[in-house]
Amino acid sequence: VAATASTPEPPYVAVIFTSVRSDDLEGYADVEAELDRLAVDQPGFLGVETAGGALGITVSYWASDDDARAWKGVAEHRAAQVLGRERWYRSYQVRVATVTRAYGVP
């Protein structure tokens, strides 16, 4: 069931990853599912939200900037980044941001 992430009171860190996917998505779904499992166990992981289509957006939330950087360096994640650059993504952007306020209806 789709759900927005449950995050604590700000401040915390959001990593906004947007990508335009290529026509070659071989292996993509499996690697994405594996990374989702791994991310949950990372220090400082707070949640993740993903929406797909021609443009894909994934926002992951972290307790600190150091936690977000550490996830970037995890071996399985680095391997996926290489596959993403070489195969899956026509273009992509990563933006690291500090959430300063938040509101909504859970």
Add this chain to the structure above:
Amino acid sequence: VAATASTPEPPYVAVIFTSVRSDDLEGYADVEAELDRLAVDQPGFLGVETAGGALGITVSYWASDDDARAWKGVAEHRAAQVLGRERWYRSYQVRVATVTRAYGVP
């Protein structure tokens, strides 16, 4: 054609809007298209990225926090917020964040 937003060097502001859509999306597409047209002309608007599905994510980018707040208060946008809360969204979260670094392949 899907594309990631072209944004300047950080810092700038990202408004991350995530929503779980209801079964009643009457009027949604028309209002969204109209708001997209309006947002482009707002002071400080830098770009927007949207990905849809059961979970929807829209990230809009602004030169300053004041610019993001001003967009929240625009009459047409306020009317859409009411429709969203009452009709289109089962749940939603708005997170306002300051982008501190960014990289990618345009």
